[in-house]
Amino acid sequence: MNERSSDKPGPRKLTGAEIIWECLERLGVEHVFGYPGGAILPTYDALTRSRVHHVLVRHEQGATHMADGYARASGRVGVALATSGPGATNMVTGIATAMMDSSPIVCITGQVGSSVLGSDAFQETDITGITIPITKHNYLVTRADEVAASLREAFQIAASDRPGPVLVDITKDAQLGTCEFDWDAAAPRAHRQVPDFFPAPAKLNEAAALINESQRPVILAGHGIILSGAGEEVRRLAEAADVPVALTLLGLGAFPASHPLNLGMMGMHGEAWVNQAIQESDLLIALGMRFDDRVTGKVNTYALKAKKIHVEIDRAEINKTVHVDVPLIGDLREVLQRLLPLVKPNRHSEWWSQVHISQQDSSVRDIQNLPDNGHLYAAHVINDLWRETKGDAVIVTDVGQHQMWEAQYYHHEKPRSLITSGGLGTMGFALPAAIGAKFARPDSEVWVVAGDGGFQMTMAELATIVQEKLNVKIAIINNGYLGMVRQWQEFFYEGRYAGTPLLSPDFVKLAEAYGIPGLMVTERSQVVPALHTSRFHAGAALIDFRVEQEDSVYPMVPAGADLHAMIRRPTPLVERPTDD
Amino acid sequence: MTEREKPHTFVVYVENKPGVLNRIASLFRRRGYNIESLTVGHTERPNISRMTIVSSIGEGAAHRVEANIYKLVNVLSVEDVTHGTTISRSLALIKVEAPEESRHRLMEIVRVFRARVVDLAPRSLIIEITGAEDKIHALVDVLRPFGILEMVRTGQVVMRRGVQERAESSPPKGAQDDPRPSQQKTGPELTGAGALVEAEHPGSV
Numbered sequence: 001m002n003e004r005s006s007d008k009p010g011p012r013k014l015t016g017a018e019i020i021w022e023c024l025e026r027l028g029v030e031h032v033f034g035y036p037g038g039a040i041l042p043t044y045d046a047l048t049r050s051r052v053h054h055v056l057v058r059h060e061q062g063a064t065h066m067a068d069g070y071a072r073a074s075g076r077v078g079v080a081l082a083t084s085g086p087g088a089t090n091m092v093t094g095i096a097t098a099m100m101d102s103s104p105i106v107c108i109t110g111q112v113g114s115s116v117l118g119s120d121a122f123q124e125t126d127i128t129g130i131t132i133p134i135t136k137h138n139y140l141v142t143r144a145d146e147v148a149a150s151l152r153e154a155f156q157i158a159a160s161d162r163p164g165p166v167l168v169d170i171t172k173d174a175q176l177g178t179c180e181f182d183w184d185a186a187a188p189r190a191h192r193q194v195p196d197f198f199p200a201p202a203k204l205n206e207a208a209a210l211i212n213e214s215q216r217p218v219i220l221a222g223h224g225i226i227l228s229g230a231g232e233e234v235r236r237l238a239e240a241a242d243v244p245v246a247l248t249l250l251g252l253g254a255f256p257a258s259h260p261l262n263l264g265m266m267g268m269h270g271e272a273w274v275n276q277a278i279q280e281s282d283l284l285i286a287l288g289m290r291f292d293d294r295v296t297g298k299v300n301t302y303a304l305k306a307k308k309i310h311v312e313i314d315r316a317e318i319n320k321t322v323h324v325d326v327p328l329i330g331d332l333r334e335v336l337q338r339l340l341p342l343v344k345p346n347r348h349s350e351w352w353s354q355v356h357i358s359q360q361d362s363s364v365r366d367i368q369n370l371p372d373n374g375h376l377y378a379a380h381v382i383n384d385l386w387r388e389t390k391g392d393a394v395i396v397t398d399v400g401q402h403q404m405w406e407a408q409y410y411h412h413e414k415p416r417s418l419i420t421s422g423g424l425g426t427m428g429f430a431l432p433a434a435i436g437a438k439f440a441r442p443d444s445e446v447w448v449v450a451g452d453g454g455f456q457m458t459m460a461e462l463a464t465i466v467q468e469k470l471n472v473k474i475a476i477i478n479n480g481y482l483g484m485v486r487q488w489q490e491f492f493y494e495g496r497y498a499g500t501p502l503l504s505p506d507f508v509k510l511a512e513a514y515g516i517p518g519l520m521v522t523e524r525s526q527v528v529p530a531l532h533t534s535r536f537h538a539g540a541a542l543i544d545f546r547v548e549q550e551d552s553v554y555p556m557v558p559a560g561a562d563l564h565a566m567i568r569r570p571t572p573l574v575e576r577p578t579d580d
Numbered sequence: 581m582t583e584r585e586k587p588h589t590f591v592v593y594v595e596n597k598p599g600v601l602n603r604i605a606s607l608f609r610r611r612g613y614n615i616e617s618l619t620v621g622h623t624e625r626p627n628i629s630r631m632t633i634v635s636s637i638g639e640g641a642a643h644r645v646e647a648n649i650y651k652l653v654n655v656l657s658v659e660d661v662t663h664g665t666t667i668s669r670s671l672a673l674i675k676v677e678a679p680e681e682s683r684h685r686l687m688e689i690v691r692v693f694r695a696r697v698v699d700l701a702p703r704s705l706i707i708e709i710t711g712a713e714d715k716i717h718a719l720v721d722v723l724r725p726f727g728i729l730e731m732v733r734t735g736q737v738v739m740r741r742g743v744q745e746r747a748e749s750s751p752p753k754g755a756q757d758d759p760r761p762s763q764q765k766t767g768p769e770l771t772g773a774g775a776l777v778e779a780e781h782p783g784s785v
Contacts, residue, residue, distance in 0.1 A: 128599065132606050137653040140599070157653060316647035319640075 011180035016144035017042040021050035023151040031439045033066040037083025040110030042175035058460035062432035064094020067105040069436030072419045078105040085123030095165045096134040100423025104163035106154050114142040114171040136164035144177035148186035156188040162314040199328040207309045207326045208342030214283035216351045217243045223250035224288015224332050226415040233336035241346045246274045248289050250422045257411035267295040268557045269404040273358035279564045281306045288332045291322040297563035311335050365569045378477045378547045382409040388531045393445040398430035398454035400484040402477035404553040428457030438470050452478040452504045462514045465540050474542040479549045487552045511542040518542040588642040592631040593656040600654045607648045617735030632738045665741045671710045671734045677727035678705040693719045
């Protein structure tokens with residue numbers, strides 16, 4: 001094997017395992033996040049002869065989130081590697097997370113030998129069967145000569161159209177077997193050739209007419225803008241037609257937060273004026289978003305006065321939950337490029353003044369504008385983090401209250417500056433995803449913002465940070481509760497806190513055990529100095545923010561309620577009586 | 581969902597590979613939809629199979645399933661032919677109790693239904709019938725009083741009448757330089773009902 005030379009032209013005899021690495025190199029993969037085991041051992045052995053950098057994770061779920069974080073931070077395909085059986089099943093949560101949020105990852109799993117498939121062999125599991133509903137596609141590869149074509153096609157499928165996860169399960173004998181390696185012969189066929197990929201001109205005209213005639217339009221800006229790289233086109237559309245832009249959680253960063261047309265986040269924890277604008281609108285222009293239930297509230301009462309234009313690459317999303325008047329199927333950027341010349345310059349001053357009135361009403365309730373009462377609120381921590389980093393960091397959040405506060409109080413200017421598990425809502429996502437993001441963008445400042453609950457789900461990956469000498473900063477929003485669930489119990493279950501009070505280790509000591517410096521912050525005055533210290537430390541650092549225990553995220557649209565039926569922050573902020 | 585459920589028939593062309601049926605069935609299963617009948621077989625093209633799937637679901641559900649079947653990589657085309665003019669056939673083998681005294685009447689029924697007797701035993705006979713579902717239903721109803729011992733049905737196979745415009749549409753952008761036949765993918769219309777091709781021969785047989 002040592003005589004192998006990549007310069008030699010023509011097909012060469014390689015093992016399936018060597019072909020895996022050869023393909024990954026040629027596909028431009030620099031980092032693979034993985035965990036070895038019996039059925040993937042031949043591939044690990046061949047790794048010693050590869051240029052690809054392998055990151056040893058502490059749990060395979062972490063590998064998938066890292067690949068996901070890598071993909072979201074860079075737009076390139078992330079790769080995770082695991083063995084058969086438990087290695088593969090541990091990936092399931094990460095794969096489902098990537099599926100829900102359209103993140104392009106390729107998961108490679110070892111599988112028992114093809115001769116014993118289906119015999120309940122040691123560490124055998126039907127991972128292709130298990131992952132059918134949570135992958136865009138998957139492969140069971142049983143021969144060395146199928147490896148290259150499967151991997152090439154897997155990468156293409158993961159990254160094309162609406163991106164998503166692809167799993168390639170490779171039996172041990174396929175890794176050990178040899179065949180002639182022919183890169184060109186393994187070229188993927190274009191799997192998706194849609195005849196009417198671009199909307200018909202008539203449809204575009206119809207959409208443009210709706211936009212030109214609208215009095216109260218709102219753009220609903222989603223993740224698709226980032227995936228398609230259509231930020232510029234969206235800005236041009238919004239500016240030309242003078243349309244307020246509301247963003248989904250995953251759309252944050254797709255349109256600059258500081259832009260005067262930016263309304264902010266919509267949905268369950270969106271600002272009141274955003275949801276009010278949507279409900280009052282006469283035209284919703286939905287761009288790369290999917291009318292998720294957290295965005296619409298009760299569908300039957302959602303934006304009833306509005307016509308709806310839906311620009312979306314995945315036709316299965318059209319009319320899925322909300323009926324739309326003009327669907328435009330295709331890549332968002334290309335569709336907007338065709339639509340823009342048809343849109344007339346317009347001004348909607350009356351509509352804007354209506355929006356501004358409700359904005360002012362919300363402003364007096366904003367926790368940032370309330371007097372300091374000596375308590376440490378998560379919203380203040382996040383807002384200080386935004387100010388300190390000048391909004392320039394890549395923030396990777398976990399799931400829960402802190403995630404919503406981040407969305408409300410860290411103002412994202414650029415695409416791919418917020419990485420968060422939106423669709424699946426996967427606790428434990430932040431720490432590993434941030435590791436992936438740091439590999440994708442080593443020059444960016446990367447912050448984990450996690451709750452004390454979610455952080456404990458995957459905190460074993462602290463060791464990965466240390467082993468890889470990564471400079472990832474960690475902010476734990478520690479309120480001693482599974483806060484979002486506690487909030488629901490407070491609002492909807494009469495304050496019966498079942499299973500939500502949470503004991504945590506001393507996170508500062510824990511970090512120090514890994515060799516990561518830690519700080520604890522209990523007062524508002526300590527926030528900025530702690531952020532400052534951590535930011536200018538050369539390596540990873542952790543801050544344990546002991547925030548107000550029973551704070552809630554406002555405003556809130558209860559699940560399944562009308563979008564305009566929000567629970568508003570009490571004003572002025574009244575101290576909640578202590579528990580009786 | 582309050583929408584009314586009715587049998588929807590999907591015609592799906594797929595690559596003939598392991599696991600494809602599982603992927604398609606999974607799309608029904610995860611939504612709690614029951615598949616009433618399913619037939620799979622080879623087509624005139626090598627390595628391509630054709631499925632006919634019947635499921636009683638609402639209009640919106642049918643659209644969702646169709647759109648998601650379309651997204652599967654191994655699926656070449658999918659069409660909800662429920663609202664089109666189609667020929668639908670299935671075959672049934674029915675084993676009926678047939679003592680000497682009722683045999684004559686059974687033979688008469690078989691003749692009226694244009695069915696066939698394919699096996700004759702001392703106490704029973706097997707009737708083969710091909711036809712649309714309602715014709716088979718009708719025969720089964722008539723035979724039930726005689727005592728049906730066993731029955732097997734193939735499930736429906738469905739074909740559109742006339743010329744299939746969409747299946748013959750020109751290859752999409754980029755597909756021309758690929759020699760493999762499975763490039764062309766046709767999918768659901770946005771309305772969900774599927775574009776209806778003008779039937780050459782309206783009416784039914």
